[in-house]
Amino acid sequence: MAAVRFWFPGVNKFIVVGLLLVASVQATAESATQTVSDFLASLDQFASTFEQSVQGAHGELIEYTTGQFLLDRPRFRWQVEDPYPQIIVSDGDKLSIYDPDLEQVTVRSVQDALAGTPLGLLARGDVNLKEEFQAEERANDASARHFVLTSLDAQAPYRRIELWIDGQQLLRIEVLDHYDQRLRVVFTADPVRPQGERPFELDLPEGVEVVEG
Secondary structure (H helix, E strand, O other): OOOOOOOOOHHHHHHHHHHHHHHHHHHHHHHHHHHHHHHHHHOOEEEEEEEEEEEOOOOOEEEEEEEEEEEEOOEEEEEEEEOOOEEEEEOOOEEEEEEOOOOEEEEEEHHHHHOOOHHHHHHOOOOOHHHHEEEEEEOOOOOOEEEEEEEOOOOOOEEEEEEEEEOOEEEEEEEEEOOOOEEEEEEOOOOOOOOOOOOOOOOOOOOOEEEEO
16 A cells, blocks of 8 residues: 655645744743753752842842842741841741841741742742743853743733753842833852851841731
8 A cells, every 4th residue: 555645735834834833932941941940949958149239121220239148948048238238037937027227027928928029939849830930041152041931920020030040050030020120139159158056037136126017
């Protein structure tokens, strides 16, 4: 019996090619999602100093801060040192924000405080990227890999989150909101642990007001 041969009219050739391209894009997106998911899952512990900046829609510098970040999932400490000190600590259930200048601590549940935030990507171990983001990897000249996570939730406070990863090292995070403001956090290569034997607890002076948020 002669082999059966299928012939696609000219218009259908473009449909077939289009379907193949869609399949290729989907496979690439799934690969990027899996790579970022695996990286975040492995980031149980992380310690680094950081430089954080906020830029306006036209690139103007709105805010610049420096500090230290310590993660021992699900616990973490985000400590801003300059220009205005602030400490955010979490034991995995509660999140406390301490503003020394205001002599005030705001306490909230971690789930409510981190829902839909970039810090939630690092502190939470249950982030489902496939449900929350569309991921892609973008080519660049640097050795680090550049991933873009576009939010699938129109109500999220940001449009996308970008990660730069070099091996098992997180180098940078950038967040673009709906007003084209950009938050950039650059992590140093040398880890620095915040001082204190219990870094995930606050050592508060007397007179500090505690507010349940």
